[in-house]
Amino acid sequence: MNSLRHDFIQSCLRSVSSASPNSNDAQNPEATRKYKYLDVGCGGGIFASSAARLPNTASVTAIDPTSEVIKVAREHQRGDPMLSQPGRLQYLNCAIEELDSHIEGQGKESFDFVTVFEVVEHIDKPAAFLRQALAHLKPGGWLIGSTIARHPVSYLTTKIVAEAPWPIGVVPPGTHDWNKYVNPSEVREWFAHENHELHTRNVETSDNEGRIEAGDKYGVVRVEGCIYLPLLGWKWAGGTAESR
Amino acid sequence: MSLRVASRPSKYLCKSCRFDLSRARKRKYGTSSITSNPQDIYDVVTVGGGPVGLALLTALKSSPATSHLRCALIETQTLPKQKSWDLPPDQYSNRASSITPTNQSFLESIGAWKHLDLRRVQPYDEMQVGDAGNDASIQFDWKAEAVRYNAPLRTVATMVENANLTRALLRRLEELDAEDCLLSSSSVASIGNGIDDPEGLNLSNWPVISLNSAGTAESSSTRQIAARLLIGADGINSPVRTFAGISTNGWDYNRHGVVATLKLEPQPDSPFSSSSSDPNSALEDFLSDDTQTTSTSPSQATNENITPSNRATAYQRFLPSLGGPIAILPLPNNHASLVWSTTPQIASTLKSLSPSALASTINAALRLNEVDIKYMLSLPSSSDNEHDHESELTWRLQHTPQPPPARAPPMITAVQPHTPASFPLRLRNASSYISPRLALAGDAAHTIHPLAGQGLNLGLGDAEALARCILGSVACGADVGDAMRLEGYSAERYGRAVEMGGGVDVLNGVYQMGGEGSLSGDGVVGGLLGRMRGLGMWVVGNVPGVKEGIMRRAG
Numbered sequence: 001m002n003s004l005r006h007d008f009i010q011s012c013l014r015s016v017s018s019a020s021p022n023s024n025d026a027q028n029p030e031a032t033r034k035y036k037y038l039d040v041g042c043g044g045g046i047f048a049s050s051a052a053r054l055p056n057t058a059s060v061t062a063i064d065p066t067s068e069v070i071k072v073a074r075e076h077q078r079g080d081p082m083l084s085q086p087g088r089l090q091y092l093n094c095a096i097e098e099l100d101s102h103i104e105g106q107g108k109e110s111f112d113f114v115t116v117f118e119v120v121e122h123i124d125k126p127a128a129f130l131r132q133a134l135a136h137l138k139p140g141g142w143l144i145g146s147t148i149a150r151h152p153v154s155y156l157t158t159k160i161v162a163e164a165p166w167p168i169g170v171v172p173p174g175t176h177d178w179n180k181y182v183n184p185s186e187v188r189e190w191f192a193h194e195n196h197e198l199h200t201r202n203v204e205t206s207d208n209e210g211r212i213e214a215g216d217k218y219g220v221v222r223v224e225g226c227i228y229l230p231l232l233g234w235k236w237a238g239g240t241a242e243s244r
Numbered sequence: 245m246s247l248r249v250a251s252r253p254s255k256y257l258c259k260s261c262r263f264d265l266s267r268a269r270k271r272k273y274g275t276s277s278i279t280s281n282p283q284d285i286y287d288v289v290t291v292g293g294g295p296v297g298l299a300l301l302t303a304l305k306s307s308p309a310t311s312h313l314r315c316a317l318i319e320t321q322t323l324p325k326q327k328s329w330d331l332p333p334d335q336y337s338n339r340a341s342s343i344t345p346t347n348q349s350f351l352e353s354i355g356a357w358k359h360l361d362l363r364r365v366q367p368y369d370e371m372q373v374g375d376a377g378n379d380a381s382i383q384f385d386w387k388a389e390a391v392r393y394n395a396p397l398r399t400v401a402t403m404v405e406n407a408n409l410t411r412a413l414l415r416r417l418e419e420l421d422a423e424d425c426l427l428s429s430s431s432v433a434s435i436g437n438g439i440d441d442p443e444g445l446n447l448s449n450w451p452v453i454s455l456n457s458a459g460t461a462e463s464s465s466t467r468q469i470a471a472r473l474l475i476g477a478d479g480i481n482s483p484v485r486t487f488a489g490i491s492t493n494g495w496d497y498n499r500h501g502v503v504a505t506l507k508l509e510p511q512p513d514s515p516f517s518s519s520s521s522d523p524n525s526a527l528e529d530f531l532s533d534d535t536q537t538t539s540t541s542p543s544q545a546t547n548e549n550i551t552p553s554n555r556a557t558a559y560q561r562f563l564p565s566l567g568g569p570i571a572i573l574p575l576p577n578n579h580a581s582l583v584w585s586t587t588p589q590i591a592s593t594l595k596s597l598s599p600s601a602l603a604s605t606i607n608a609a610l611r612l613n614e615v616d617i618k619y620m621l622s623l624p625s626s627s628d629n630e631h632d633h634e635s636e637l638t639w640r641l642q643h644t645p646q647p648p649p650a651r652a653p654p655m656i657t658a659v660q661p662h663t664p665a666s667f668p669l670r671l672r673n674a675s676s677y678i679s680p681r682l683a684l685a686g687d688a689a690h691t692i693h694p695l696a697g698q699g700l701n702l703g704l705g706d707a708e709a710l711a712r713c714i715l716g717s718v719a720c721g722a723d724v725g726d727a728m729r730l731e732g733y734s735a736e737r738y739g740r741a742v743e744m745g746g747g748v749d750v751l752n753g754v755y756q757m758g759g760e761g762s763l764s765g766d767g768v769v770g771g772l773l774g775r776m777r778g779l780g781m782w783v784v785g786n787v788p789g790v791k792e793g794i795m796r797r798a799g
Contacts, residue, residue: 049721079448081282
């Protein structure tokens with residue numbers, strides 16, 4: 001799924017800038033700009049290490065509250081001289097709530113990308129979690145994540161098939177709780193609600209029914225569906241489960 | 245990815261993954277005391293500076309997405325000497341390869357094709373194939389398509405001397421300012437794994453190559469370099485493949501390929517001039533009209549010096565009872581390259597002949613019955629009378645029916661001195677083309693029979709696919725040596741090589757049936773097999789789409 005993640009990040013960047021950030025145009029400030037990533041719930045560091053290897057990455061801070069996976073991630077980092085360059089990739093064994101105490105000297109809102117891949121479906125209270133994560137995002141930065149939609153198809157694939165015994169299953173039973181999955185519409189509604197909340201706190205306006213307006217804190221919510229096809233790998237699904 | 249598997253199987257590691265990891269452990273271990281000096285750590289190390297290894301390095305360096313990768317290419321020979329290779333226009337190297345249009349596009353896309361001396365390459369647009377066991381013959385060309393679309397005739401393939409290609413790649417690397425990647429005159433002393441430094445990096449699953457660089461007698465040095473991805477483009481006996489513990493399957497053909505550079509009698513006109521005895525003559529009249537128009541246009545005249553003439557034919561004649569086919573592949577200025585697959589005994593006879601006797605023998609092989617050819621091969625090679633072979637040929641030609649002029653192979657007038665040579669023919673396929681942090685390309689991965697001229701083409705296809713695989717990894721921040729990412733390369737190339745190598749192997753077997761010494765012998769059964777083969781050839785040539793399908797798959 002990693003290549004899809006990077007494709008998605010690139011398409012998000014392209015949607016707001018006229019020039020591709022990967023172009024070699026020396027005049028274009030985007031071309032030489034380097035990005036800071038915060039990977040929340042990094043696990044063994046699959047995404048964090050891939051982001052650290054990109055030429056336009058300044059640094060990656062990757063956090064996870066589980067100490068075993070951070071150990072694995074650091075062990076993996078040791079096996080790659082590029083990831084071991086000072087300042088390039090930093091793993092922290094902490095939760096998002098504790099992050100401030102671990103990164104000293106950096107104010108809030110210091111990351112270009114905050115990434116939450118395959119995390120939200122494991123969180124009891126996703127709203128509070130996302131608010132914590134978003135507090136670290138620079139203005140103009142992106143929150144990018146992936147999660148499983150709460151849909152009968154995902155019950156089949158992630159519970160019945162994925163948690164089946166060997167040789168069919170691939171994860172231990174109990175890894176996922178279908179009731180914790182969130183759908184794209186719920187995500188959109190939540191961001192619209194957050195925008196509205198922040199508006200009414202600052203300005204007297206009427207309910208704008210979820211449209212993004214100037215002055216909104218959170219901009220466009222982009223969602224793409226993806227699916228794992230055996231023997232072929234992860235593919236874009238051309239829509240989301242809900243919209244089918 | 246660590247190659248060490250947990251001693252206590254973890255329930256979080258599914259059984260399939262555990263199996264894959266333990267298979268990777270078969271790699272030979274030898275630790276090396278490499279330091280973590282950044283100067284010694286490379287992203288892509290290629291062992292082998294032949295056309296395949298050089299093409300891969302050129303592809304990586306010519307693409308902006310991968311040009312930043314730290315690369316090294318290790319070659320035992322002196323590459324600067326190969327960059328200054330030069331032969332006069334009337335001499336051609338005896339190692340020349342037929343490059344398919346697909347590979348020509350690849351070489352153009354990496355900026356190497358333009359560095360070829362194009363006066364020394366010969367595109368050909370027709371291949372005549374005959375069988376000495378019967379009267380069957382078939383022509384491979386794109387004429388039907390040219391007529392259907394009213395388009396110029398498509399090239400079947402282009403003959404390029406290997407040295408010309410190597411020099412072009414080296415010139416392109418110079419143009420890309422990438423010559424410091426070339427570790428020339430260096431040999432691989434050993435390959436091992438890096439060490440796990442508890443206070444530093446863990447390079448225990450990185451291949452570490454110990455190099456001996458030949459300097460002067462006093463100053464030859466040893467050096468160790470670590471590779472994120474090690475590529476074996478180091479030929480049929482690949483040391484990289486041995487290090488990876490990858491076995492090979494295959495067999496020796498008990499045949500040799502005899503090569504030489506030939507001088508031909510100048511053709512009277514293009515093979516497409518009208519000939520009333522040829523059923524295709526109307527078609528060829530149509531096409532020859534086209535050529536006459538274009539050849540007199542002003543732009544053609546000014547480009548004449550650098551645009552190679554595209555009117556050439558390759559000839560192949562199967563000799564079932566003599567061990568394999570003889571092929572004459574065109575080179576510019578009435579030259580040609582010989583590739584004659586035959587028994588070791590005949591090969592050594594051919595190499596012992598004087599140049600003029602050899603020329604007569606080759607002419608015999610292209611025209612006479614197999615019985616006559618065998619007689620000519622039995623003539624004493626060193627005789628007082630220089631013209632023994634020639635007179636035998638002349639006499640027997642009078643009594644042998646000849647093909648129509650449009651299909652006739654050229655007459656060989658001379659063999660370029662010092663070019664006859666031979667190499668053993670073998671079929672080999674590696675059981676895997678990849679391993680963690682390792683990939684094989686070219687002859688290191690697969691060696692096939694030369695009768696279809698596809699060996700180097702497969703290797704260049706490997707280089708293109710591997711460069712694309714590496715580019716895909718870089719684009720998503722993956723480790724270029726990651727085994728899972730390399731699987732894409734293997735999936736793309738493995739089946740292709742097996743298909744091609746297996747296909748020419750079957751053809752080779754089929755075209756040695758019905759010959760003396762073969763299982764089917766020389767008698768009735770042999771004759772019947774020859775007829776069946778002729779029927780098969782007729783089907784390929786006349787059933788619509790079959791011939792084009794074969795050419796498309798091979799091109």
